[in-house]
Amino acid sequence: MKPVNFDYARPKDVAGAIALIGDESRTVKVMAGGQSLGPMLNMRLVQPDLVVDITGIGELKAVTDQGDRIVVGACVTHADFEDLRVPDVTHGALPSVASGIAYRAVRNRGTIGGSLTHADPSADWISILSAIGASVTVEGPAGSRTMSVEDYMLGALEADLRPGEILVSVSIPKLGKGARWGYYKSCRKTGEFAHAIGAFLHDPERGASRAVIGATESKPIVVAAATAFIGDGRGDKPAKGFDANATAKLLEASGMVDQIDRQTHVVALRRAIERAYPA
Amino acid sequence: MTTINLTVNGKQLSATAEPRTHLADYLRDCHNLTGTHIGCEHGVCGACTLLVDGVPTRSCITFAVTCEHAHVTTIEGLDDDEIATELRAAFKREHALQCGYCTPGMMVSARDVVLRMESPSEHDIRVAMSGNLCRCTGYVGIVRAVQSVIEARRKRGAGAIPDGNRKLLGPAGSGHSSAVAANGAKPRETSATKAAASVAAAPARADANWTPQTTFVQSFTVEHPVDQVWEFFGRIGEVATCLPGASLDGEPVDGHAEGRIKVKVGPISAEFQGVADVSRDDATRTGTISGAGKDQRSNSATRGLIGYAVKQGDRPEQTRVDVTVGFTLTGMLAQFSRSGLVQDIANRLIAAFVQNLEAKLSAGEGAARAVAAEFDAGSLFTSVIIGRIKALFASVFRRR
Numbered sequence: 001m002k003p004v005n006f007d008y009a010r011p012k013d014v015a016g017a018i019a020l021i022g023d024e025s026r027t028v029k030v031m032a033g034g035q036s037l038g039p040m041l042n043m044r045l046v047q048p049d050l051v052v053d054i055t056g057i058g059e060l061k062a063v064t065d066q067g068d069r070i071v072v073g074a075c076v077t078h079a080d081f082e083d084l085r086v087p088d089v090t091h092g093a094l095p096s097v098a099s100g101i102a103y104r105a106v107r108n109r110g111t112i113g114g115s116l117t118h119a120d121p122s123a124d125w126i127s128i129l130s131a132i133g134a135s136v137t138v139e140g141p142a143g144s145r146t147m148s149v150e151d152y153m154l155g156a157l158e159a160d161l162r163p164g165e166i167l168v169s170v171s172i173p174k175l176g177k178g179a180r181w182g183y184y185k186s187c188r189k190t191g192e193f194a195h196a197i198g199a200f201l202h203d204p205e206r207g208a209s210r211a212v213i214g215a216t217e218s219k220p221i222v223v224a225a226a227t228a229f230i231g232d233g234r235g236d237k238p239a240k241g242f243d244a245n246a247t248a249k250l251l252e253a254s255g256m257v258d259q260i261d262r263q264t265h266v267v268a269l270r271r272a273i274e275r276a277y278p279a
Numbered sequence: 280m281t282t283i284n285l286t287v288n289g290k291q292l293s294a295t296a297e298p299r300t301h302l303a304d305y306l307r308d309c310h311n312l313t314g315t316h317i318g319c320e321h322g323v324c325g326a327c328t329l330l331v332d333g334v335p336t337r338s339c340i341t342f343a344v345t346c347e348h349a350h351v352t353t354i355e356g357l358d359d360d361e362i363a364t365e366l367r368a369a370f371k372r373e374h375a376l377q378c379g380y381c382t383p384g385m386m387v388s389a390r391d392v393v394l395r396m397e398s399p400s401e402h403d404i405r406v407a408m409s410g411n412l413c414r415c416t417g418y419v420g421i422v423r424a425v426q427s428v429i430e431a432r433r434k435r436g437a438g439a440i441p442d443g444n445r446k447l448l449g450p451a452g453s454g455h456s457s458a459v460a461a462n463g464a465k466p467r468e469t470s471a472t473k474a475a476a477s478v479a480a481a482p483a484r485a486d487a488n489w490t491p492q493t494t495f496v497q498s499f500t501v502e503h504p505v506d507q508v509w510e511f512f513g514r515i516g517e518v519a520t521c522l523p524g525a526s527l528d529g530e531p532v533d534g535h536a537e538g539r540i541k542v543k544v545g546p547i548s549a550e551f552q553g554v555a556d557v558s559r560d561d562a563t564r565t566g567t568i569s570g571a572g573k574d575q576r577s578n579s580a581t582r583g584l585i586g587y588a589v590k591q592g593d594r595p596e597q598t599r600v601d602v603t604v605g606f607t608l609t610g611m612l613a614q615f616s617r618s619g620l621v622q623d624i625a626n627r628l629i630a631a632f633v634q635n636l637e638a639k640l641s642a643g644e645g646a647a648r649a650v651a652a653e654f655d656a657g658s659l660f661t662s663v664i665i666g667r668i669k670a671l672f673a674s675v676f677r678r679r
Contacts, residue, residue: 001320008281008298008344012458020461029546031345033450037546038340039321041299046546047576050461051298053345055453063448075449079334083442103410104391105328105335109450118546157547190409 003041010053014060014139014168020052022141022164030054030166032075032114035106060113060168063087068174071137074113074167082107089174090132093181093201097128103191113167116152119159119219122193126153127214128183130222131199133206134172140165153219176205182276184268185215196264198272200226211273213251213265221254239274281459283343287312288356298344302336303327305343306353314354314383318412325411328384329353331452334443335391344459346452354383362390365431369424377415384411389425393432397439401426491584491605498601499633500592503640508598509564509589511640515557521635534558540572549574551581564589579610 007026011017021028026049031037033055040046054060060075063086070089080086081098088095101107101115101124115125116136130150137146141164149170152160161167175181181201185194197214211226244266251262280295283305294309306312306329315338318326322340329338330352357363366389369375376382385408392399392407399407404425405418413421433439447454501508512518515536519525524541531537539552553572560566565588573580583606592599 002304003299005297005299007461007463008342008459009461010345010456010459016458027548034340034342034345035322035337038301038337038342039323040546042301042321042340044577046548051342053459055345055450056456056458058454061447061449061454073448075453077448077450079445080448083445085442085446085448103325104407105325105337105388105410106322108331108334108336108445109341109452111450190406 001042004044004047006041006048007050008053009050010056013057014166017052017054017057017166018140018164020050021166023050024163026050028052030117032060032111033077033109034114035102035110036114036118036120054166055111066171070172070174072112072170072172074117074169075111076113078102078107078110078112078115079104081112089172091175091179091181093128093132093175093183094172097124097183100124100185101191106191112170116149116170117159117161117167119153119155119157120193121156121218121220122195122197122215124185124194124197126150127197127199127212127220129170129172130214130220131181131183131201131210131212132172132175133201133208133210134170136167137169137171138165139168144168146171150219150222155218173206175201176203178205179203179208180276182272182274184271184275186264186268196261196268198265198267198269200269200272200276202226202276211269213247213269215268216251216254216256216265221250223250239270239277242270242273244270281344284348285343285346286348286350288352296343298342300343302329302331302338302341302343302346302351306338306351312353312355316380316383318380318384323412324381324384325388326381326384328387328411330356330387332445332447334445334451335387336451341452345450346455347459348455349452351452354386357386357390360390362393362428362432365428366390366393366424369428370421373420373424373427375416375420375424376413381411381413381415385413385421389421389428391443392425393428395439395441395443396429397441398433399426399429404429489582489584489607491582492607494603494605496601496603497629498599499629500597500599501633501637501640502597503637504596505564505589505591505598507640508600509561511636512589513559517639518636521639522632523635531557549577549579553581574610577610579608581606581608583607 009020011020017030021030027047028050029037029046029048030052031054037046055075057075060073062073063076064071070087072086076086078098078101081094084095098107102110112125115123119126126149134149135146136149136152137144138161140162147160154160179202184198186196187194194215199212199214201208201210209226211223212220214220247266247269248262251265256262256265281298282293282295284291284293287306287310292310294305296305296309303315303317306315315329316326317339318324320339322337327337327339328335330336331341331346332350363386366386388408388411392404396403396407401422404422408421408425515531516527519527519538522540525538527536527538529537534557536555536557539550541550542548551572551574553570555568555570557568558566565586568585571580571582583604586603588601590599590601
C-alpha cells in the first residue's frame with residue numbers, strides 16, 4: 001500500500017504548473033487535496049513519474065466577488081463551503097451539499113476543482129453545480145477556456161482537459177431572491193459515493209429552472225427546462241406535478257436499463273424537488 | 280529524498296523522506312510517533328485521523344511533503360487538551376474501546392464533533408463519526424461518550440465553534456511553504472520497456488472449471504452487410520486496429536494470439552499484455568474466445584470468456600453483433616472497484632470501435648478481402664480486448 005517513488009513539485013503559480021504538466025516525457029499527475037488521488041496512488045492504480053502539487057498556488061485558493069457571481073479557486077475545499085469561509089450565494093445549497101461530502105477529515109483537504117476534474121459520476125459537486133448553472137475556467141499553454149460544469153465532464157473519470165491544461169476556477173452565479181433548490185442523494189452508508197442523486201433549482205429572477213439526475217454511470221443528465229417535469233412550478237405544491245414517467249423515460253433513453261436503478265434515480269429527483277418546496 | 284519540516288505537537292521536527300511518504304508513515308517511521316495508527320491506508324477506516332493545522336485530516340492519504348511547515352497534532356499531543364481529557368474519561372466510563380486500534384482516530388474525530396457541533400442528536404453524532412470504523416464496540420459506547428462530553432460542556436457554557444477555528448481557505452496543511460522544483464529524476468521503466476515475455480504463451484483456457492465473476496451482454500450494429508462484417512471479423516490484425524490502444528505482437532497461429540492494449544481512463548493507465556484462444560463457426564456465425572492478460576505496473580491479471588454472434592440487422596445492409604462477456608479480475612486493480620461505471624466506459628470504447636470499424640469497412644471494400652485467409656484463426660480478438668477493458672473497469676471502481 002505504498003505509492004511508486006514519484007518525483008514531486010510544488011509550483012508557485014499557474015504558469016509554473018502548466019509548464020510542468022506539459023512535460024510529455026514523463027507521466028505527470030496534478031494533485032490538489034489528494035483525497036481521491038491519494039488512495040489511487042497508495043494502491044498503485046496511478047503510477048506517476050511526477051506529482052504536481054497545486055495547493056501552494058495562492059490564486060487557486062482565492063474567492064472573488066464579480067457582482068452577479070463569485071469565482072472560487074480550484075483548490076478551495078468542501079469544508080471551506082461548509083464553514084462559510086466561501087460566502088454563500090446559493091441560499092444554502094452549496095454549504096449544505098458540501099457538508100454531506102464524504103467525511104469531515106476528507107472535506108478538510110478535498111477540493112472543488114479536484115472533485116470536478118476527477119469526474120466521478122457519483123460525486124456531489126458535479127450534480128449540484130450543474131443544477132445551479134456554474135461554469136469552470138481552465139488554463140493551458142494556448143490560453144484559457146470557460147465552459148459549463150456539465151460540459152467539463154465528458155464521462156466517467158474524464159474531464160475536458162487538453163494537454164497541459166488545469167482547472168483554475170469555478171464560477172458560481174448568485175441566485176435570485178425567490179430561488180428554490182433541493183438536493184437528495186441516495187447512499188446506504190453515510191459518506192459513501194451516492195447510488196443516485198437528484199438536484200433541482202427554480203430561480204424565477206434569473207429565469208432558470210433546472211433538474212439534474214446524477215450518480216448515473218456517466219455524466220449527469222441535465223434538464224435545462226425542468227418545467228417539463230413539474231409543470232410551471234407554481235401553486236402550493238409543485239412537487240405534486242412531478243412526472244415520474246417522463247423522468248423514467250428520459251433515463252431509459254439515456255441507457256439506464258436496470259429498472260431498480262431507474263426507480264432509485266426517479267425517486268432521488270422527486271425528493272430533491274420536494275425538498276425545494278418543504279411543506 | 281526531501282527534507283520535510285513539520286511542527287508536531289508543538290515541536291519543530293525535521294527528517295528526510297521520499298515525497299511518496301504519507302504523513303502517518305513520516306510520523307511513525309521518522310519520529311517514532313506510533314500513536315497514529317494505520318488501518319486501511321486508503322482513507323476509508325479513519326484510524327490514522329490526526330489534526331493538521333488544527334482540523335482532522337486523514338494522514339494515510341495526505342503526503343508529508345505537501346504539509347511542509349504545517350502544525351500537526353497527533354494523539355500524543357492531546358494529553359493536555361481539554362476536550363481530549365474529558366473524552367478519555369468518558370471513553371473509559373462508557374467502555375468506548377476494546378482493542379484500541381481505532382481509538383486514536385476516534386479521539387481526534389470525537390474531539391472535532393465536541394468542538395464544532397452545538398447540540399447534536401445521537402443520529403447527528405453517528406453521522407459525524409461515520410468516517411471512523413470500529414470493529415469491537417458497536418459504536419454505542421463511543422456515541423454515548425461523545426454525547427456525554429457535549430452535554431457536560433454545553434451545561435457549563437462551553438459553546439461550539441462551528442468552523443473549528445480555521446480561517447484559511449484551501450486544503451489543511453497547504454500554503455505554509457514556498458515552491459519546490461522537481462528533482463528531474465528520469466522516468467521509471469514502464470511495462471512496455473520491460474521484457475514482454477513474462478506472459479506465458481500457454482493456452483488461455485487452461486482451467487475448464489473456471490467461471491467468471493461477472494457477466495454482461497453488449498450489442499452494437501454496423502451499416503454493412505452480414506457477410507462483409509463476418510468476413511472482416513476474421514482478420515484479427517485489422518480488427519485490433521479498430522480499438523484505440525490495441526496491438527498484436529504478431530499474426531495469430533492456430534487460433535492463438537498474443538497482444539496488448541493500453542487503457543487510460545482518468546488518472547489510471549494500464550497496459551494489459553495477454554494471450555487469447557479463439558474459435559469461429561462459419562455455419563452459425565458465432566464464436567468464442569478465451570483470453571488472459573496481465574498488467575505489469577499494477578500486477579493485476581484478468582481472465583475472460585466471450586461468446587459472440589453476428590446477425591442480420593433490421594435492414595438488409597445492417598449487421599447486429601451480440602457479445603456476451605464473462606470475466607474475473609485479480610490483483611491490485613481488483614481492490615479498488617466501482618462496478619457502476621463499467622457501462623459508460625464500455626459504451627465509449629465500443630462507440631470508438633464501431634466508428635473505426637465502419638471506416639475500415641467503407642474504405643476496405645474489395646482491396647482488403649484478399650488477405651482474409653491469413654488471419655482466419657482469430658476472429659474476435661477485439662471482443663477479448665473489449666472484455667478485458669470491461670473487466671478492468673468493472674472491478675476498478677467498486678464503490679468505496
